[in-house]
Structure formats: structure tokens, C-alpha cells
Amino acid sequence: KQEVTQIPAALSVPEGENLVLNCSFTDSAIYNLQWFRQDPGKGLTSLLLIQSSQREQTSGRLNASLDKSSGRSTLYIAASQPGDSATYLCAARDTGRRALTFGSGTRLQVQP
């Protein structure tokens, strides 16, 4: 059974800092991995999706990488802003399955 872990559970950084959020998964037979953002009391917004055949995806200040062999993905946020404060979730979709297995999230606070 797939298990997804995110470390750290919480992170506080000053504005302008570059940061990395970590996600690990136990079963490397994934079809893709998706990063989401969740604001307090809100739903999930998809940020980036990496297919199993890809190494990384970029969108603006965000870059997500995937290393299937080591069971790891990272989300890199460049030049962080207070508006980036939210919980970031990673979710793995296993090959042959349609549902996602979620990590518990990293709660990010960017201090102005």
C-alpha cells in the first residue's frame, strides 16, 4: 500500500528566501505525482503534475522534481512571498489506480 510522507510538517521563512518542500513515497510504481496548495478553509488548487517519465516541471517561481528510484519529490519555491503562505500537499497516483494517496502536508508561513 502506497504511503506518502511530507517533511517538515511546518516551515516558517522570511520573505525572499528560496525553499524546498520534501515528499517521499514508498512504492515507486507511480503514474504521476501532483502538488497542491490548500489555503485555510479552502479547497485544493493543483500547482504542478509530474508524469512518471518526467524529471521536473516548472510553473513561474515553482519547480517540482521527481526521482522515482529514490521515492522522492521536491517542490522548490523561489523568492518566497507572504502570499505563498499555505499548506502544500503532495499526492501520488499509482500505476493502475485512479485515486490519489496524499501526504499530510507542509504548512508554510512566509514572514513579511
Add this chain to the structure above:
Amino acid sequence: DAGVIQSPRHEVTEMGQEVTLRCKPISGHDYLFWYRQTMMRGLELLIYFNNNVPIDDSGMPEDRFSAKMPNASFSTLKIQPSEPRDSAVYFCASSAHGSLAYEQYFGPGTRLTVT
């Protein structure tokens, strides 16, 4: 497109009452998922449908929970009778088989409180 629509956004009910949550997926999407989010267990899949047919309901907690999808544009999740431990945020998501990535799009969620 309006995205995935869920109603109600908030529901407060007393233990023992029946609760019905509703979801309208994105038009043209043929997969629909129900997830539940709690502080203790995070986000967990409850059930998902493909072309209105339930495919995997292994995450449904017990017989008190039931889900239906009578047509491609509507699904319900029903809890009868509700219990305080059912308090959570329930999310609906949809995706399209035609999309290579099967990217899932989430609704805003329904926050359920059972007293």
C-alpha cells in the same frame, strides 16, 4: 467552466441525523472522487466512480456511508445516521479519461460538523 461545485459548503447537524452532500463535476469529466480530510488522518479516498459506476469503495468507513451517481453531472454522499466522528471536510474531485495526466480538480469542500 465553473469547476467542481459542492453543496452545501457548511453543514451542522445533530448526531443521528441524515446528511447528504452534493457534487457537480466538471462537464465532460468521467471520473468522480469523494475524499475526506481530518486533522488526524489527512486526506483519504472514500469512493470513486467512472462513467457513473462505482469502481472502488474500499475507503467508505462503514455501512452508514453511501454514495450515488445517477448521472454524469451529479453525485451524492449520504451519511445515515451521522456521528460526531464523521465531522470532517468532504471533498469532491473529477478528472477526464481523455487527459493523459488524469489530473484531478477539486471542489471547495463541505465542512461537516456533527454535534
